[in-house]
């Protein structure tokens with residue numbers, strides 16, 4: 001078979017147009033069926049459609065169409081190269097120097113196009129992945145934050161592990177896997193059709209045990225690869241679970257390392273290195289045990305795949321040898337046969353060799369859709385509906401339970417007006433912090449009515465001070481944002497809480513929670529209240545790390561600076577009584593009493 005190189009340009013464009021249309025016509029129903037009737041197809045649609053749907057813009061779909069065109073072009077180039085090899089080797093066999101030089105000229109054109117095509121494919125593919133990844137990152141992060149899902153997923157029956165990994169790694173793996181597997185499959189199928197056609201033209205009959213088999217090459221390659229694929233699927237199946245476990249165990253190990261870094265000082269004080277080492281080692285061992293299982297399974301899987309590929313190298317030569325030596329076909333035909341056989345073999349084998357990649361891809365789909373589903377379930381958990389009402393805290397018939405059903409507090413009813421103060425007391429574990437969680441709308445095991453200011457008009461200072469990543473100015477203003485224009489007000493409140501020495505470091509970006517002592521962090525939290533001037537502040541043991549003198553100074557400051565702010569405090573010290581008019585006493589069994597403090 002030889003090609004007329006003078007008409008190849010026009011012929012290639014016509015081929016490209018036809019192949020593009022045929023591929024689209026075949027692809028659309030296949031994708032639709034997969035997204036309806038397969039689990040991975042449904043998961044893919046759940047993750048991909050929000051980005052790809054034309055209602056949001058045509059750019060992603062048009063980029064996919066362009067990538068499809070490039071993939072088809074690349075198949076066309078392989079076909080042209082295969083004809084080039086045929087002509088070239090036949091010219092060598094015929095000692096035809098004119099054709100030899102002509103074909104070298106053709107090669108330089110083909111090679112230039114090939115290089116340009118490869119670079120363009122790379123660039124467009126990467127640009128597509130980066131844009132899609134950014135969009136997904138934004139979507140999943142917002143979904144995680146929406147409705148306090150990042151906090152409330154802990155109350156689900158099945159808690160999703162390592163959301164950080166799902167956002168950071170799985171999105172990238174999903175985007176890359178979707179592109180490479182999709183275009184890999186499309187290229188494989190189109191190559192299969194093209195090179196089967198070439199092989200059809202090149203193959204002759206084969207006589208086995210007296211029986212003539214027409215077009216034997218085609219029959220051999222298809223039978224060979226289909227049987228090999230079935231065996232490979234069986235060998236590769238356990239890889240799905242092993243890959244899933246690998247991701248999970250790696251993330252668990254990473255989390256243990258991160259935690260050690262986070263609590264470095266506590267561990268160092270306890271001299272708990274040996275215990276930590278055991279924990280780290282046990283998590284690492286689980287990871288390694290799974291890795292060994294993965295290695296042995298991959299040895300079997302890859303060993304089989306490599307053997308199948310190697311054995312296929314010699315087939316076409318053996319089958320064509322009689323026709324070549326009898327002079328029925330030329331050297332170029334033999335070379336092209338071997339290439340076409342290799343291409344058909346590769347294309348058919350795509351589904352076998354990609355089984356591993358597909359297994360990982362499915363694990364990624366599971367992790368990402370599991371994450372989104374958990375967020376949705378967390379948002380659907382019950383919570384007290386908070387009604388916004390300025391300058392009042394009105395609680396009626398509030399019932400708070402532990403997750404195991406034990407009632408901590410029943411029928412709580414009280415109301416507060418601007419400037420009023422309430423101190424919540426009770427034994428440890430009686431539900432004081434949980435009551436605040438319920439009043440914040442975070443606790444799922446609560447019912448009743450709450451009316452209060454919302455948004456930045458209500459501030460909750462939790463037992464453990466929290467400082468966000470960023471500058472000291474950001475930490476002080478949290479959750480509001482402050483700019484340099486607010487510096488004079490920030491400096492005033494810093495001096496008021498005896499942190500004036502920090503006023504020169506407002507722009508310093510560092511991990512402030514490691515630098516400031518707990519007492520200083522608690523003072524910073526008071527500065528936050530003074531800066532944000534809420535109508536209502538909840539202080540959960542907010543002065544537990546300060547001495548009584550400083551506690552007195554901080555509470556006095558709140559009363560004088562924010563006389564209208566309603567204060568709800570939790571605390572064990574009797575020194576707090578003086579700053580609160582009413583005391584709510586809990587017994588942790590459901591009963592409660594309101595007394596003058």
Ligand SMILES: Nc1ncnc2c1ncn2[C@@H]1O[C@H](COP(=O)(O)OP(=O)(O)OP(=O)(O)O)[C@@H](O)[C@H]1O
Nearest residue numbers: 402403404408426427428429430431432433434435
């Ligand atoms: N996420 C949770 N899952 C299960 N039980 C919880 C959870 N959070 C709190 N509890 C339980 O609810 C009960 C009340 O806890 P809470 O933190 O409200 O007590 P507290 O009165 O604030 O205690 P302390 O004075 O020691 O801070 C405790 O028995 C605690 O173990």
